[in-house]
Amino acid sequence: MLHVFCLLLLAAWVCPAVHAESARLETVTAALQAPFQNQTKHNRIRDFQADFTQEAYLGSLDQVQTASGRVIVRLAPCQGSSAWFRWEYLLPDPQLIVSDGSTVWVYMPENRQVMESPMPAEGKAGTDNPLAFLTDLGNLNRQFAVTWGEPRQSPEGHYRLLLRPLQPSAYLEQLLLEVDKAVVDGQTGYPLRAATLFGSGGNRTTIRFSTPLLNQNPERALFHFTPPAGTEVLRPEQGAFGQ
Template identity: 40%
Template sequence: MKHLLLTALLCWLATAGAAWAEETRIGMSDVIRAVEEPFQANAPKDLAIRDFEADFFQESRIVSLDRVQNGRGRVLVKFDHNRGDRVPKALFRWDYDQPTTQEIVSDGETVWVYLPDNNQVIQSEIELAAQSRPDDPVTFLTGLGNLSRDFQIGWAEPNRDLDGNFILELSPRRASPMIQRLLLVVNREAVAPSGRPASFGDIFPLLSSTVFDPSGNSTIIEFSAPRVNRGIPDSTFRFILPAGVEVIRPSNEGGF
């Protein structure tokens, strides 16, 4: 019996040691690659994330009002990898259940924000929405393939959470009134060390994001129960205007 226990212990130590040695070979470039590559138009087929669905929790802190607002719901995103661009076009739907019912839907060209309590729909072109509110969950996930181009990226402090997931800190390369810095928590299971091919197309790499603006306000979005590459139909991202709803179209200067 003692020999069996000793053998089991030695096997466990060998396995743990190998896992630790592999993780020590992981560098920041490996973590960045894990986030960017699945969302790029030229991603390998076994790595590309074509669509995903997840539950989310959102917490926004407004410093000047000393107020915290929470939100919950479900997000669905589909990427069009058939375009020649480096980053594919994104179709998305955010369905909020809390604090109030709200739908944010885009077919990749237009964004609709439906506020049932107000009997209103805010309609904007996706480019206008992205330029005016780059920190908004409406547009956040559409830029994951371009992180290195848009941000200076370094390790956060600390650079791991309690579960061993990696934490990156990003600063915009151009001054932004919306984003001072951005924290990304990257799923350690989605990261492969340099020299080993990555083939994690069934793992969603992003666990959470936290945006800090120059005024000290912050918005954190945590993803849970992700489902990847399930073949979400395009019809999911077509918004059907309810009868009698007021449509608001912001001007280019007014923002989203």
């Protein structure tokens, strides 16, 4: 099985407090996006890798599945190009999702199968790509309306942002992101602590990141997949990521 990623205003006299909260929301949103922007900035995040744990709730089965592994992402070097990524699930079952920016491979060694499909062109994947948010964190406002999560901070004090797609999505109803409080306070680091993807049918998936490493310049070969001998290659008519 493939692992699968409102405030009420009371009265005019409270408007000053509302403006203060809005400014804080903008500060947190900017802290999340800024490290992935500004091509020439010396501390821009060009690539990252981290361990992750995943908890997926399947609404139709009322069942929770857990997994863990490692992710490596090389962000798009310029507008018009695509990010490269490698999601490697280690537990409970080895699986691999790899893209070199033009092709996506989803490899299931237990079944000795790999699904191969073209990567949707920039601007066509949208929020139908459940991984798109992770490779485009510098441009969230282009695809999402951003408000506070509820509650606004995690028990550890990290900030929580709720993102709703501006366009209808077949896979993603809303997205809850947890932003590192240290990054919001001005420290350098990877800003995303966790993400919860809410899908149709009550499905939701929470991914938590740990031990991130930034700008390690991972080898290009990590983002290409060559099927082992005896592997069946499946090429569905519709791309695996919402093409």
